[in-house]
Amino acid sequence: MALYEHVFLARQDLSTQQVEELTAQYKAIIEQMGGKIAKSEYWGVKSLTYRMRKNRKAHFTLMNVDAPSAAMVEVERQQRINEDVLRNLTIRVEEHEAEPSAMMRKVDRDRDRDDRRGGFDRGDRGFDRDRGDRDRGDRPRHREGRPPRDDSAAESVATEE
Numbered sequence: 084m085a086l087y088e089h090v091f092l093a094r095q096d097l098s099t100q101q102v103e104e105l106t107a108q109y110k111a112i113i114e115q116m117g118g119k120i121a122k123s124e125y126w127g128v129k130s131l132t133y134r135m136r137k138n139r140k141a142h143f144t145l146m147n148v149d150a151p152s153a154a155m156v157e158v159e160r161q162q163r164i165n166e167d168v169l170r171n172l173t174i175r176v177e178e179h180e181a182e183p184s185a186m187m188r189k190v191d192r193d194r195d196r197d198d199r200r201g202g203f204d205r206g207d208r209g210f211d212r213d214r215g216d217r218d219r220g221d222r223p224r225h226r227e228g229r230p231p232r233d234d235s236a237a238e239s240v241a242t243e244e
Contacts, residue, residue, distance in 0.1 A: 118150020
């Protein structure tokens with residue numbers, strides 16, 4: 084049997100429970116045809132780069148599959164029929180990664196970074212203050228040592244029009 088990484092995108096208006104039911108349905112098809120699921124990861128709702136079937140976001144799910152090609156063909160056929168599945172991608176790999184996927188590592192890294200910062204409170208950084216109240220220091224209003232602006236070039240362009 085071959086090893087595959089299979090990712091599918093489900094519509095954003097589905098609940099997480101419905102996406103898990105879809106995943107269980109596809110797992111059952113694979114197991115029924117003699118394959119097995121090594122790992123399944125739900126990546127959550129993410130923004131899409133461009134709209135797909137009038138959706139701007141989608142539920143992302145990854146499955147590491149060890150199954151015959153006929154099983155993957157059947158899963159892809161079922162996903163084309165299902166209106167809730169926007170896209171799918173199946174890639175044959177030499178071996179499955181033992182650790183979490185890059186997307187899950189990114190989520191963990193982002194969560195750790197937010198924990199170190201103390202959450203999403205960014206009011207202490209000064210982004211909420213009025214830009215006109217910035218301290219500009221001792222910077223002169225006009226730069227010294229700079230030659231005066233030559234307005235004759237701008238006037239010649241204006242007269243040609």
